[in-house]
Amino acid sequence: MSEEDEHAQSLNERKVDPEEVRKLFAGECTFFWGASRKDGLPPPGLPETAFAGRSNVGKSSLINALTGRKALARVSQTPGRTREINFFNLGGRLTLVDLPGYGYAKASKELAAEWQDMIFAYLRGRPTLKRVVLLIDARRGVMPVDHAVMDLLDRAAVSYCPVLTKTDTLAPYERDSARAEVEAATRKHVAAYPVLFATSSLKASGLDSLKAHLAALAAP
Ligand SMILES: Nc1nc2c(ncn2[C@@H]2O[C@H](COP(=O)(O)OP(=O)(O)OP(=O)(O)O)[C@@H](O)[C@H]2O)c(=O)[nH]1
C-alpha cells in the first residue's frame, strides 16, 4: 500500500478488510430509483454517498469504474446528460447516488436553476447522506462554481472528499500541480475531508483507496 493510501486508510472511521472492500464493489449493484423532482426522493434507507461535480467531470464514469460495470450509470456523450438523481444499491449495504452535473453554461438559465435547486435540496436535507464525493476535473482544477458548492456543503455540514478525475489526461508533473492546487483550495473548507483521491476511470487507477474509503461508510 502506498503512503498516500495508508494515510487515507488511517483516516477512515472503520478499517475495512481489503477482501471485504473488493467483495462489496465486485458484488451486486442495481439501479433502484430516479428522482427528477426534489419531492420525489426515495425514503432514506441505507447509508448514502453522492457523486457531485460539474457537468462532464466524470461522475457516472466513476460509478461505473468503481463497480466494475460498463453501463450501470449512463455516461454522457454531451455534457449535462444526467438529469435525474439516480440511486444505486450496492450489495444491500450502501447507496451510491449519481447527481446531475452543475455549472453547465449551455443549459438554459432556468433549467440550471431548477437542477441546482433539486441538488441543493437533496444535499441539505438528507439524513442518510454520509459523504459527498466531490469530483474535480484534473485538467480544469477547482472552478468558482466548485467553491460555491463547497461553501454550501460547509454550511450544511455535509462532509465531502475531493476526487480528481481524468488524471490520465495529464502528464505526471502536471498531476502533481493539479493535486497541489486542489489540496490548497479544499484546505480552506471546514467540511472537506483532508485526503485527495486522484483517479482515472479510463485507466481504472486510484480506485482502490476510494473504494476503501467508501466501504468504511457502508452498513455492516
Ligand atoms: N480521459 C478520460 N475521460 C473520461 C474519464 N472519465 C470520464 N471521461 C469522459 O468524460 C465524459 C463525461 O463523462 P460522464 O461520466 O458522463 O460525466 P458526468 O459527470 O456523469 O456528466 P453529467 O452527467 O453530464 O454531469 C465522457 O465522454 C467520458 O468518456 C477518465 O477517467 N478519463
Ligand SMILES: [Mg+2]
Ligand atoms: Mg452523469
